[in-house]
Amino acid sequence: MRYISTRGVPTDQPRTFTDILLAGLAPDGGLYMPVEYPQVDADTLLSWSKIFREEGYAALAFEVMRLYIDDIPEDDLRAMCQRAYSVENFGSREVSPMTQLSDHIWLLHLSNGPTAAFKDMAMQMLGQLFEYVLDKTAKELNILGATSGDTGSSAEYAMLGKGGIRVFMLTPSGRMTPFQQAQMYGIDDPAIINIALDGVFDDCQDVVKAISADADFKQRYSIGAVNSINWARLLAQVVYYVAAWIQASGTPGNKVSFSVPTGNFGDVFAGHVARSMGVPIDQLIVATNENNVLDEFYRTGIYRVRSSEQTFKTSSPSMDISKASNFERFVFDLVGRDQARVRELFVDQLGTRGEFSLADTREFKDARRKFGFLSGSSTHADRIDSIQSVYRHDRVLIDPHTADAWKVARDALRGGAVEQPLVVLETALAVKFSETIEEALGIMPEVPERFASVMDAGRHVVDLPNDPEAVKALIREVVDS
Ligand SMILES: Cc1ncc(COP(=O)(O)O)c(C=O)c1O
Numbered sequence: 414m415r416y417i418s419t420r421g422v423p424t425d426q427p428r429t430f431t432d433i434l435l436a437g438l439a440p441d442g443g444l445y446m447p448v449e450y451p452q453v454d455a456d457t458l459l460s461w462s463k464i465f466r467e468e469g470y471a472a473l474a475f476e477v478m479r480l481y482i483d484d485i486p487e488d489d490l491r492a493m494c495q496r497a498y499s500v501e502n503f504g505s506r507e508v509s510p511m512t513q514l515s516d517h518i519w520l521l522h523l524s525n526g527p528t529a530a531f532k533d534m535a536m537q538m539l540g541q542l543f544e545y546v547l548d549k550t551a552k553e554l555n556i557l558g559a560t561s562g563d564t565g566s567s568a569e570y571a572m573l574g575k576g577g578i579r580v581f582m583l584t585p586s587g588r589m590t591p592f593q594q595a596q597m598y599g600i601d602d603p604a605i606i607n608i609a610l611d612g613v614f615d616d617c618q619d620v621v622k623a624i625s626a627d628a629d630f631k632q633r634y635s636i637g638a639v640n641s642i643n644w645a646r647l648l649a650q651v652v653y654y655v656a657a658w659i660q661a662s663g664t665p666g667n668k669v670s671f672s673v674p675t676g677n678f679g680d681v682f683a684g685h686v687a688r689s690m691g692v693p694i695d696q697l698i699v700a701t702n703e704n705n706v707l708d709e710f711y712r713t714g715i716y717r718v719r720s721s722e723q724t725f726k727t728s729s730p731s732m733d734i735s736k737a738s739n740f741e742r743f744v745f746d747l748v749g750r751d752q753a754r755v756r757e758l759f760v761d762q763l764g765t766r767g768e769f770s771l772a773d774t775r776e777f778k779d780a781r782r783k784f785g786f787l788s789g790s791s792t793h794a795d796r797i798d799s800i801q802s803v804y805r806h807d808r809v810l811i812d813p814h815t816a817d818a819w820k821v822a823r824d825a826l827r828g829g830a831v832e833q834p835l836v837v838l839e840t841a842l843a844v845k846f847s848e849t850i851e852e853a854l855g856i857m858p859e860v861p862e863r864f865a866s867v868m869d870a871g872r873h874v875v876d877l878p879n880d881p882e883a884v885k886a887l888i889r890e891v892v893d894s
């Protein structure tokens with residue numbers, strides 16, 4: 414498989430998987446995409462079903478990922494999948510089991526990994542891939558990432574102790590929960606550098622992109638990406654849509670729909686990839702919180718990003734995002750993979766006016782039928798109500814992000830916009846957001862044994878202004894010392 418940029422010019426040479434794994438963002442500022450989506454037929458789906466049931470998630474992950482990775486020997490890739498998706502890391506061979514809730518909704522558990530969020534599902538694999546490629550090339554990697562609370566800890570735990578890798582993680586100062594802060598800032602290791610930036614997540618992400626756009630700096634300091642701008646993150650996430658389809662249906666003729674709590678549009682985009690490959694997915698529901706830029710697009714065709722000041726601080730804080738990176742990947746598919754058009758929309762129009770409209774285009778009018786996207790949003794009151802409702806009926810504790818998806822899913826089911834089976838993606842454990850759980854239920858979530866001492870750790874973090882130059886200076890200081 415070869416990869417191209419969403420913005421590239423047609424004469425650009427397509428890249429291999431290991432090239433783009435270390436590169437992250439494309440040099441033209443676009444995002445890498447496979448030149449095509451491999452197609453799977455009914456026989457393949459049935460064989461995947463058998464593999465998942467008999468051999469577990471790691472074996473399925475290998476089958477899916479090998480379709481996109483042809484520059485790593487298969488035995489090595491299989492071994493990496495086994496190490497990433499071990500029972501030790503995720504607690505079971507299924508890795509992402511499902512629970513059936515009332516209202517005919519399934520809950521896909523994606524938060525059984527080391528940091529209690531769905532990010533571990535991809536990040537554990539990324540840790541294996543980075544270590545493998547760096548070992549072969551004898552290179553070092555300085556990962557520069559942005560987090561709203563979950564990517565950061567997931568990346569740090571996945572990369573900790575991996576030779577030749579340092580992590581510089583930008584966090585939005587004062588916007589993460591105490592648990593999320595403690596998980597990250599508690600790590601005392603010279604290869605993990607936490608930075609509290611004076612801004613929101615979008616500012617952190619902008620700094621990452623600005624530094625990645627400085628080709629000389631990027632090359633000199635071997636800057637790599639762990640955010641979902643890195644295609645490998647999304648690829649690893651495709652696997653759990655297949656695993657969920659197998660668990661909820663497993664019959665090639667029977668489709669499954671998904672409701673996905675959405676911020677940077679990575680998770681739901683992985684569902685779009687699975688659907689585009691021929692995995693039997695009917696609807697993909699984009700569920701946002703009050704920061705509803707994406708819900709607005711799917712309702713109106715207008716994509717209007719918001720400034721940091723207009724980005725609300727909500728009780729599903731990991732989704733307080735108003736510039737969703739991966740949305741560009743979807744628009745690339747929506748406009749028929751026309752790179753010049755993507756450049757025009759994301760560089761010329763968005764860059765100058767802060768918005769663009771596809772409302773009057775045939776592509777947008779066909780989008781729902783062709784790509785199966787639905788959307789909705791949720792408020793703080795909705796989240797509280799959803800957490801209460803699921804706990805009352807099913808005795809299951811869901812976190813505020815999962816609650817956003819559950820609310821939009823239930824509305825869509827009741828309104829007849831979507832059919833069963835309908836799967837809600839559980840993206841974090843409630844323990845990370847105990848303040849909101851206490852408000853909803855009057856109880857604190859139980860702290861799993863593995864997190865018993867998280868809150869007691871020290872605080873290792875550097876405060877910096879919202880300025881790429883200040884971040885570059887810190888990277889220079891650490892790497893050159
Ligand atoms: C707990 C949680 N749920 C949902 C999301 C949204 O996922 P995505 O950014 O891939 O849309 C995030 C991060 O953005 C998250 O941390």
Ligand SMILES: N[C@@H](CCOP(=O)(O)O)C(=O)O
Pocket residue numbers: 559560561562563564565614639640641642676677679731732
């Ligand atoms: N919710 C994320 C922010 C989005 O990051 P990405 O790595 O998925 O692009 C977080 O918790 O940091």
